[in-house]
Amino acid sequence: MAEAPPEVTCQGLARTYGAGPDAVEAVRPLTLTFAAGQTTALVGPSGCGKSTLLRMIAGLEEPSAGSVGIGGQPPLAVRRRGGLSVAFQEAALLPWRTVEGNVALALRLARRPADPAAVAGLIRLVGLEGFERRRPAELSGGMRQRAAIARCLVTAPGLLLLDEPFGSVDELTRLRLNLDLPRLWQERGTTTILVTHSVSEAVLLSDRVLVLSPRPAAVVADIPVRLPRPRRAAMVRETRFLDLVDEIAAGLSEGGAAADRPLAAQ
Amino acid sequence: MSGRLLVGLLLLLLWEMAARTLAGTHLLAGPVDVAGWLFQHRGLVGRALAVTAGEAALGLLLGTLAAVLLAALAVLAPRRVAAVISLLMLFLFCLPLVATGPLLRVLWGPGLGPQVTLAALAVTFTSYLALLVGLRAAPPVWLDLVRSYGRGRLSELWHVRARGALPYVMAGLQIAAPAAFLGALVGEFTGAERGLGLLVIRALRELDAPATWGLATVAAGVTVAAHAAIAAVGRRLQAEPPLILAAAPGRLEGPLPVLAALALGLFLWAGAMEAAGLSPFFAKRPWDVWAFLFTDPEAMAHRAELALALAQTLRVAVPGYLAGLLAGAGLAALVILAPRAEAAVLPVAVALRAIPIVTTAPLLVLALGRGPAGTVTIVAVMIFFPTLVACLQGMRQTPRAVLDLFESHAAGRGARLLHAQLPAMLPAFFASARMAVPAAILAATTAEWLATGTGLGALMAVTASTSAYGMLWSATLVIALAACLAWGALGLLERAVLSRTAAEQLA
Structure with a gap:
């Protein structure tokens, strides 16, 4: 049973590592709302704290302050019933399990009954038909990411958290995955939060882009993406696409410049 | 395969010739x-x-x-x-x-x-x-x-x-x-x-x-x-x-775990003896050992006897341990300089590492006599093979990119060994050195027991046969604690060295 897509709220969410003079502030107190059924991309320079923000939303990392609500519930409750899935930077497939076994693992972890038909269906949808019995070592990087996405979707989660899931594949494969896979969750209206450092990926996949400043993460621009769906490869050459990319890039460099200024001047 | 068979036959031939030549002496x-x-x-x-x-x-x-x-x-x-x-x-x-x-x-x-x-x-x-x-x-x-x-x-x-x-x-x-x-x-x-x-x-x-x-x-x-x-x-x-099994020991975070382990160990020891209702004549409790070593009228004599035996054991165990470590690491370094030799040496060393001391000790005793030289050799042999294998495998861990860098500067084998392969070997070397501490003590005491008639090995064998259980329990405890301390000291040294050369290995 698919979960209804939830609204996600962050109230004063912050993360600081260490204490005293050595403390490192990774995420400044943030108050944000991610609309139900929308795809929101978090973009920012490397190490700005966007993955930390995503991990706090998933409940994989404890915030130093603030709280997260997923459809009004804390992350742990949502995780326990398989209401959210995370796609990590690496595919994180267990090397001793086949593609099929890795996808089915999510159902076991979510305490759901085995569902071979759903597993086979998703493997087919992500384009891995014929590779069900293969182990991760026998797959290319792109195929592993497809298997990881199938694993994420097999529990039909209401919330999908994507932490640079296509960051480790080459540019061509990345474009193909960007065009093929999002349809699978966007058709279901899944609330999706995507972390990426690729501006064009953010525009291609999302309905809204939040531009984060260098560490500590703070939102420096909130840009709606009003491009029609489904998005196609040709779009990346259209003016409105390029304008959006330019606007986000400007936000990124302004955020960087703001962070480079001495604190007193900000 | 035929090459290995040839080496095997050659070894058998050498063994036979040595046996015939030295049979008299x-x-x-x-x-x-x-x-x-x-x-x-x-x-x-x-x-x-x-x-x-x-x-x-x-x-x-x-x-x-x-x-x-x-x-x-x-x-x-x-x-x-x-x-x-x-x-x-x-x-x-x-x-x-x-x-x-x-x-x-x-x-x-x-x-x-x-x-x-x-x-x-x-x-x-x-x-x-x-x-x-x-x-x-x-x-x-x-x-x-x-x-x-x-x-x-x-x-x-x-x-x-x-x-x-x-x-x-x-x-x-x-x-x-x-x-x-x-x-x-x-x-x-x-x-x-x-x-x-x-x-x-x-x-x-x-x-x-x-x-x-x-x-x-x-x-x-x-x-x-x-x-x-x-x-x-x-x-x-x-x-x-x-390739590397024994990770560097974690930080203990203060003396609490040591004290807790000590207390729990003493409790389990005494508890097991009491629960099983074993006679205190042979099943000594912690307080019996304490009395034997510190409060008994003869405690000083007991301590002196134990210290003498411990010194005798250490006199063979320490040189044997160091010789085994040095020889193992040294041969590994030599072998890595000649990659063809490595392919031949590693399988033999891996196989010989598996042979337990008890089977080789009597042979070395027969061959080298019952003096300290024989015991030192037994200890060194016991340490040598695991160290050789660990060091060879450790040096193989040198990242390919680092070796390519040396290659791109046309650096010699010596420079590559000194600056890339030896540092890469250190985690495996230390892990092996720690595991070798109890092995060295086992080898020394076994040799003393079977052959030399001195040291803790002999003391333990004699006290076991004369039912002097106070001394047997005390000797066992002293040697186990000494091995634990040596292990801990090596762990500290390991952390200090690896924090400079391989910080990623430390938990």
Whole structure:
């Protein structure tokens, strides 16, 4: 049973590592709302704290302050019933399990009954038909990411958290995955939060882009993406696409410049 | 394959020639005599081997089960509790088999008890350590995956860590199987009715060279075969052993875990003795040992006797230990300079590493005599092979990119060895040096027991046979504590060195 897509709220969410003079502030107190059924991309320079923000939303990392609500519930409750899935930077497939076994693992972890038909269906949808019995070592990087996405979707989660899931594949494969896979969750209206450092990926996949400043993460621009769906490869050459990319890039460099200024001047 | 066969034949030929040339001055038996003796006594040796192998297998099973339970507990428990478990396991591992053997014989009485217990004790720590490293080696992202479905540590252990640890389990078993055989043999030395150990003791007493060499050949063959069989199973399971097994010891975070382990250890010791209702005549309690060493009217004499024996043992154990380490690391460095030699040396060293001390000690005693030189050599040989293997495997860990960098500057082999391969070897070298501490003490005390008649090994053997249990328990405790301290000191040195050369290795 698919979960209804939830609204996600962050109230004063912050993360600081260490204490005293050595403390490192990774995420400044943030108050944000991610609309139900929308795809929101978090973009920012490397190490700005966007993955930390995503991990706090998933409940994989404890915030130093603030709280997260997923459809009004804390992350742990949502995780326990398989209401959210995370796609990590690496595919994180267990090397001793086949593609099929890795996808089915999510159902076991979510305490759901085995569902071979759903597993086979998703493997087919992500384009891995014929590779069900293969182990991760026998797959290319792109195929592993497809298997990881199938694993994420097999529990039909209401919330999908994507932490640079296509960051480790080459540019061509990345474009193909960007065009093929999002349809699978966007058709279901899944609330999706995507972390990426690729501006064009953010525009291609999302309905809204939040531009984060260098560490500590703070939102420096909130840009709606009003491009029609489904998005196609040709779009990346259209003016409105390029304008959006330019606007986000400007936000990124302004955020960087703001962070480079001495604190007193900000 | 034909090359290896040729090397094997050449070795047999050299052995035969040495035996014939030195027959007048040394107790040596060549392969012809050995084969003749084995053929003549095949029924007896076969039955004895079956008994010992059965005890070793049972010990291996029980020891591995204990290791699995304790490692799972250590992974599920907070770090400090895990540290207490590890410390207690280390102490058990450092107990000298030479002393625990006779004690177990008294506690268990006749039968299989001591052999199986010693076999289990000999494998538990190495298997525990391998399992713990393996269970903790799961990449954080696998654990995140499990947590992202709201599952806890038990699910992590079941779905991810346990299967991920399989290569480490196989590597641990490769070391454990020969160790179990060694434990069973030592158990048999203490007065078993049957088994290979009994035949070894008899052959040694009668200075029967063909029998001693024949039995040593059988024991060595069995352990090498067990080692190879487990490696083959590992390959079948697609679980190639990882190269470095013993990770650097974690920081203890203060003296609390040590004190807790000490208190728990004393409690378990006294509790077990009391619960089993064992007579304080032979089953000494902590307070008996304390009285024997500190409050008894003769305490000072007891301490002096113990200190003298300890000094004698250290006089052979320390040089042997250092010589074994240096020779192992040195030969590894030489071999790596000549890559062709490496391919030839590594399989031989891996096989020889599996041969337990008890089978080689009598041979070296026969060949080198009963003086300190023989004991030092036994200790050095015991340390040499594991160190050689660990160092070779460690140097192979040098990242390809680093070697390419040296290549791109046309750097010589010496520079590459000094600046790239030796630093890459250090984690494996230190892990091996730590594991070698109890091994050195075991080798020294076994040699003293079987041959030289000095030091703690002899003291423990004499006190066991004269029922001087106060001294036996005290000697056992002192030597185990000394080994634990040496282990800890090496761990500190290791952390200090690796924090400069391989910080990523430190937990």
